[in-house]
Each structure stands twice: as C-alpha cells, then as structure tokens.
Amino acid sequence: MQLGTRWTSGDEPPAAVPDALRRGVKSVDATIPADQFGQPRPRWTLTWLEGKPIAELDTGIIVSLDADGQPVARNDPDDGFG
Template sequence: MQLGTRWAFGDEPPRSVPMELRPGIAAAESGTPDGAGRHWTLTWLEGRPIAELDDGTVVTLEHSSGGAADDDGDDW
C-alpha cells in the first residue's frame, strides 16, 4: 500500500511525488493564475500516481503500453 501526501500550491513537491509527474504539476501551476491557499493531493490508483489540486485540476501519467487504439477490449 502506498500513502499519499499533500503540499501547498507553488511549493516544491515532496520526494514521494514521482519525477515523471513533476513537469505536469509545474505546467498546471503555470496555467493557474492564482493558487493562493490551494493544495495538491497525491494519491495512488492501481499503482499509478495522481496529483489533484483543490480546484479539481488533475495531473497523472499517461498509460505507456498502448492506449485506446490498441485496446482489444479483453481484460485477462
């Protein structure tokens, strides 16, 4: 089990935030005019990190093995 964490908008993400997720967080912050008083929450879903800002902005990693075009619908 992996535990999540919280940190303030504009602060350096904690070490538990994967490096691959950080550029997306930085991009989301640069596109948000005022983040005062907002916080990020890091959670894990099926082993994948998800960062969500209080305003509903979500940053996650892209699924790297295929995608909808490669999905034949069979979940084994």
C-alpha cells in the same frame, strides 16, 4: 487507493512525487495567477490508484500519467462544474 501526501500549489512537490508527475504539476502551477488579495493557494493531494500516481488540486484539476508515462492534466468530471 493509497493516500500519499499534500502540498500547496506553487511549492516544491515532495520527494514522493515521481519526476514525470512533478513536471505536470509544475505546468499546472505555472498557469495559476498570484492572488493579489493574499488568499491561500489551492493544495495538491498525491494518491496512488492501482500503483499509479495521481495528483489532484483542490480546484478539481487532476494530473496523471498516460500509458507512455507522460503527464496529462484534466478537469475532474465529478467536481460539480462540468
């Protein structure tokens, strides 16, 4: 696994994030409500596993690409909430 980069949810993803994955990340970001109390937003981590990009949000949501290169969002089964 190669570590990529981190950025805050709602911010523009870095250029290193492939376009298809970027669409998935933005879709997830759109579902996160604004915090009325000023708490920091969760952060994304981009990693590469076997040459494939994966974005994981601090909350356990993972965005990856399916076999057709389309973004897929899912919850991490090992995040302790499932």
